[in-house]
Amino acid sequence: MRQSRQREKSLSQRSGIPSEIPKTYNPEGVEGRLYREWEEAGLFDADPDPERxxxxxxxxxxxxxxxxxxxxxxxxxxxxxxxxxxxxxxxxxxxxxxxxxxxxxxxxxxxxxxxxxxxxxxxxxxxxxxxxxxxxxxxxxxxxxxxxxxxxxxxxxxxxxxxxxxxxxxxxxxxxxxxxxxxxxIYKGNRITNWCPKDRSAISDLEVNYESADGKLYGLRYRFSDGKGPGPDGESFAEVFSTRPETMLGDVALVVNPDDERYTELVGRRVTVPFVEREIEVFADSYVDPEFGNGVLKVTPAHDPNDFEIGERMGLEPVNVLNPDGTINENGARFAGMSREEARKAVVAALDSEGLLGEVRDHTFRIGKCDRCGTVIEPWLSEQWWVxxxxxxxxxxxxxxxxxxxxxxxxxxxxxxxxxxxxxxxxxxxxxxxxxxxxxxxxxxxxxxxxxxxxxxxxxxxxxxxxxxxxxxxxxxxxxxxxxxxxxxxxxxxxxxxxxxxxxxxxxxxxxxxxxxxxxxxxxxxxxxxxSIVLAEDGTKMSKSKGNTIDPLDLFDEYGTDAVRFGLLYQSSTQDFAYSYERAQMGRAFVTKLWNAMRFIATGVFEGDGEASVSDRWIESAFNRCARDYDALLEECEFSEAMRRVYDFAWHEFADWYIEIAKTSPSSETSDVLRRVFIGILKLLHPVMPFATEEMARTLGASEYLMRQPMPVYDPALDDAEAERVLAATKAAVGAVRAFRNEANVSGELEGLLPDGVEADVFSKLAGVRVVERIGASRAALPAGDAVVEVALSEELRRGEISRLEKEVSRVAGEVSRAEKKLANEKFVERAPEPVVAAEREKLRANTALLETLRTRLEEYL
Missing domain, CATH: 3.40.50.620 (HUPs)
Structure with a gap:
């Protein structure tokens, strides 16, 4: 015993562990200091190195x-x-x-x-x-x-x-x-662009945000140049529907679908564009949708990309009626100088006064807006450089x-x-x-x-x-x-x-x-x-105008940078996610859990005898697999799953189980194993949580920055299936007893039989069970995976156990019935993948055996 204490003392002295370790981790006092150290030490620098x-x-x-x-x-x-x-x-x-x-x-x-x-x-x-x-x-x-x-x-x-x-x-x-x-x-050419009148510049198609808008569909009438009507009804005009009546000032043609029998006689006729008195011809083009409006389309090549293509095919000369700032230019006759909005109202009013305004319908359509300033985009013909x-x-x-x-x-x-x-x-x-x-x-x-x-x-x-x-x-x-x-x-x-x-x-x-x-x-x-994209808490996109943005610096101040980084990766996947403050809290709690584990390792004295225990072998094997899985997940950019894997191991396997085992059932190797595995955890987490892990490693006496230490590498020789099987059985047995204590409100030591395949000392101390050779008929049979843990009962506990067993028999009987029905379904057996069917059969086997055991135990109490 004395030698073990001396060994721990000398280890602390050699590693430079401080005698007073703060009870809590303080990110404010750590982050700035460490970052300056890293930067000054040139840890971020990289230069060509043929050896690497x-x-x-x-x-x-x-x-x-x-x-x-x-x-x-x-x-x-x-x-x-x-x-x-x-x-x-x-x-x-x-x-x-x-x-x-x-x-x-x-x-x-x-x-x-x-x-x-x-x-x-x-x-x-x-x-x-x-x-x-x-x-x-x-x-x-x-x-x-x-x-x-x-x-x-x-x-x-x-x-x-x-x-x-x-x-x-x-x-x-x-x-x-x-x-x-x-x-x-690269060439220069006149083409239709997305023009932002506010910026007075062309912008990319990908920088236009489209949204629905409620507007009007206006009937615009063009008188026939010869004054004659198109048919027996004697109408003296052709009518076109448009959402942008101000652009008619730049019209150079009307077109109809060649298969639209309503307008066969119209093709080849000429009409006059109101206000600018420009004569234009009616053409046939298959682009026209006979179902839109009334099936007649006006062609304005300088202000619509589809019209531009029609004009190109027909050799029509475009007429531009807009200035770079979106106002009407000199080609707009009496409307010159007006804004687009003003011109729209004025053109509609002028058409109405001259009897040239047809039906006006409510209409919902898409409008494009500049991604940067929100101005409505104008399709505009301009000379630009193109790739x-x-x-x-x-x-x-x-x-x-x-x-x-x-x-x-x-x-x-x-x-x-x-x-x-x-x-x-x-x-x-x-x-x-x-x-x-x-x-x-x-x-x-x-x-x-x-x-x-x-x-x-x-x-x-x-x-x-x-x-x-x-x-x-x-x-x-x-x-x-x-x-x-x-x-x-x-x-x-x-x-x-x-x-x-x-x-x-x-x-x-x-x-x-x-x-x-x-x-x-x-x-x-x-x-x-x-x-993925980080959304606001309500699941909508963050926007300053909505007032729902989150400043990451505020989060760093409140939770610490490491906690926020870990929480973000824990949430990140291929799907967008609403930011959760709970994940930052989770990250902070994780740092605290690790800090407490570090303090225990740094200051604890572990007195144990003999070689490495099954528990020691188990935690090293489990860590080895965690390192393998974690690295593989990061390699495939599966950040959320990687965080879950290392979190589950560090919190549940290491801190919740192995540290508890170290407190009660250490071997002579436990101290070294604790330190070795914990440093390994810090290394795995260092890329994600650099500040806290560096500070913990330093507190434990690390003489080199974590960034300069190698990442843990999976070693097949460390895999220990037997140790993992024993600890799985031991944890299940301890968990069963603890659940029984909680349900039956039992405190104090229990007597019980040693379950098969468990680590005896760990089971006894963590479950609070004094292992005996025999117990009386009044006993509790506690399911623990495939095994059953038996503990002695008082008369009061016997009655409680009868009630518990009856509920458990009912539950397991339901599982057996469910599996039997599923396997009796021929379609399921034929169509489901073989591993799925095999898993169902295994569940049925295990639950049938468990049900028989439970019923036997119940009969013994009755």
């Missing part, structure tokens, strides 16, 4: 428009977990930080600020001064975001911080544009179909292939100021030159900028030094994994795949994890 296998994740760059949100908290936790795990598995692991200039988003923020504080627009202050204000805002926002990422515990290599407006990145963007231009994959996407998409489709990129879940791989298969050319020019200026120059004699620098005197640069997604689409390789052939690019590309939300699978992920293959000849990443 690379592992690289480039962070999806947050927009420099404000604070991080819960989606960032989840995704950063996912990435940090995987990168920290990779470091501990021996990879040269790089998590590369960066931020996106977010042209339209930041410009909107700065313009609102300018209007609010100075009452001016960007046009009032001019391009140069406005860009200075954008840069100032971006710089301040960057500081905020970087401090928040550090607060989250993000182990980013801060030496490599990239920004999409940095000089080197601008070089990469210009290089990509010029290469595509020289290859004939030919089909040649780029073909290689990406092949790559995805060959499995060169693994996507979790795989349904998003299939969806991305579908989108790429139906891709259209991409409008990449934006009529904004904040962003990458298009590297195209126009010469004094009409020359057009794509160049990073001015070709010479008299050349003017294109005023437009590039869509933000054009620059961010280069992210995985431009951040590593492309277009230069750098050692970083050679070593870390292709990157290992990208983690992102599904909302930008098309905007960003698909484009990175195309660009990676086109510019580097390889996919940009080997895996893509599409994570």
């Amino acid at each position: 296998e690379p592992y690289c994740i480039v962070v999806p760059p947050p927009n420099v428009t404000g604070a991080l949100h819960m989606g960032h908290a989840l995704n950063n936790t996912i990435q940090d977990t995987l990168v920290r795990r990779a470091r501990m598995k021996g990879f040269e692991a790089l998590w590369l930080p960066g931020m996106d200039h977010a042209s339209i988003a930041l410009q909107n923020v700065v313009e609102r600020k300018l209007q609010r504080e100075e009452g001016k627009t960007r046009f009032d202050v001019g391009r140069e001064a406005f860009l200075e204000k954008c840069q100032e805002f971006a710089d301040e926002s960057r500081k905020t975001i970087l401090s928040q990422m550090r607060r989250m515990g993000a182990s980013l290599d801060w030496r490599r911080l990239r920004f999409t407006m940095d000089e080197g990145y601008v070089e990469a963007v210009n290089e990509a544009f010029i290469r595509l231009y020289d290859e004939g994959l 030919s996407m089909k040649p780029l998409a073909e290689r990406a489709i092949e790559s995805l179909e060959r499995g060169e990129i693994t996507v979790y879940p795989d349904s998003w791989r299939r969806e991305t292939v579908r989108w790429l298969s139906n891709i259209h050319d991409w409008n990449v020019s934006r009529q904004l100021w904040w962003g990458h200026r298009i590297p195209v120059w126009y010469g004094p004699n009409g020359e057009t030159v794509a160049s990073k620098e001015s070709p010479g005197e008299g050349y003017e640069q294109d005023p437009d900028i590039l869509d933000t997604w054009f620059s961010s689409g280069l992210w995985p390789f431009a951040t590593l030094g492309w277009p230069e052939e750098t050692p970083d690019l050679d070593y870390f590309y292709p990157t290992s994994l990208l983690s992102t939300a599904r909302e930008i699978m098309y905007l960003w992920v698909a484009r990175m795949i195309m660009n990676g293959l086109h510019f580097r000849g390889e996919v940009p990443f080997r895996k893509v994890n599409v994570h």
